[in-house]
Amino acid sequence: MQTFFALTGFALFISGVTWLVVKGRQLNRQRDFERRVHARKLGWTYFGTGEGRVDYRFSGSASDIEWAMWYDSDRGDRSPTPKAHWQSANVRTPQLSLVIIGRKRYQMESGIVGRLLIDVVTGVAQAVGGGQVRADKTEFYESALTLDEGRAGFRERYAIAVSPEMPGGWLDDELQAALLDWPKPKRGALYRGDEKIEVTLGPDGLQIVAQQMPEDFAFWNHLARLGEALAQ
Known part of the structure; x- marks a missing residue:
């Protein structure tokens, strides 16, 4: 009898796991379809095939400003921090010339301790990556x-x-308003841009990184409009 109950419980467990996997795949396909449809309506190009940690991409243009957006899942990190990226190479400066971040973060980063931490993090990234990592943020803050x-x-x-x-x-x-007022997510707490986003302008172009941004399409639309407004 105990064996029967054990086998029954195991079968129910396997059925539950299978249902969750199937349901997850269905949700992913639905989200992929919705992103594709919304992107087409806005005249964007959507790339749903993942590559490495990047799950999907968008590209578009406005007033001769071409841009790209992508979702970095940070997959494989012990404490993953998913990030949404927006970038345009049409607007750039020879050196880092603009940083927009939350005031609390700025007060930490621009101080002596914060600049030392940036140097340490950059050094670690360079050692792990085995290549050159630009560390112009500390120099930028000095002037x-x-x-x-x-x-x-x-x-x-x-x-x-x-x-x-x-x-x-x-x-x-x-x-x-675009920096302050982000869309209301379908679930979870309100998204605070001043706690999550960073805007930079430098040799790699104009970039926006939005940490832990909800994947609701309203947020992608908002991020694209913010990037286009900054690039004008």
């Missing part, structure tokens, strides 16, 4: 200026660091 523009509520949550040569006057209300 960077804080752009004190925008509404008080925006300045409380974000810091904008620019090189001395970088012009001001481009932080309009629309851009502030």
Whole structure:
């Protein structure tokens, strides 16, 4: 009798695992289909085939600004931090000239201790990767200026660091709203851009990294519009 119950329990367990796997695949196919449909409606190109840690990609253009977005699952890391990326190589500067991050993070990074930590992390990444890793962020902070523009509520949550040569006057209300007001996720807590995103402008172009961004398509649309607004 005990053997019968044990076999029955094992069969139920296997059935449950199989159902979860099948259901997960169905959800992934549905999400892939939805991303493809939404991207087509917006005139974007969608690449649903994963490559390494990148699960899928988008590409598009606006006002002669070509851009790409992709979802990095950070698969394989002990503490994975999924990231959404937006990048355009049409806008670039010879050296790092712009950093937009949350004010709390900026206060930590731009201080002496923060810059030392950046150097340590860069050194570790270079040792592990076996190649050259650009470490111009600490040098940038040494001479960077804080752009004190925008509404008080925006300045409380974000810091904008620019090189001395970088012009001001481009932080309009629309851009502030795009940085502050992210879509409401279908599940979970509200997404705080000032705690999750980083904008940089340098030799590799204009880039936005959004950590742990929900994969709801409304967020991809918002990220693309934010990138296009910054690139103008």
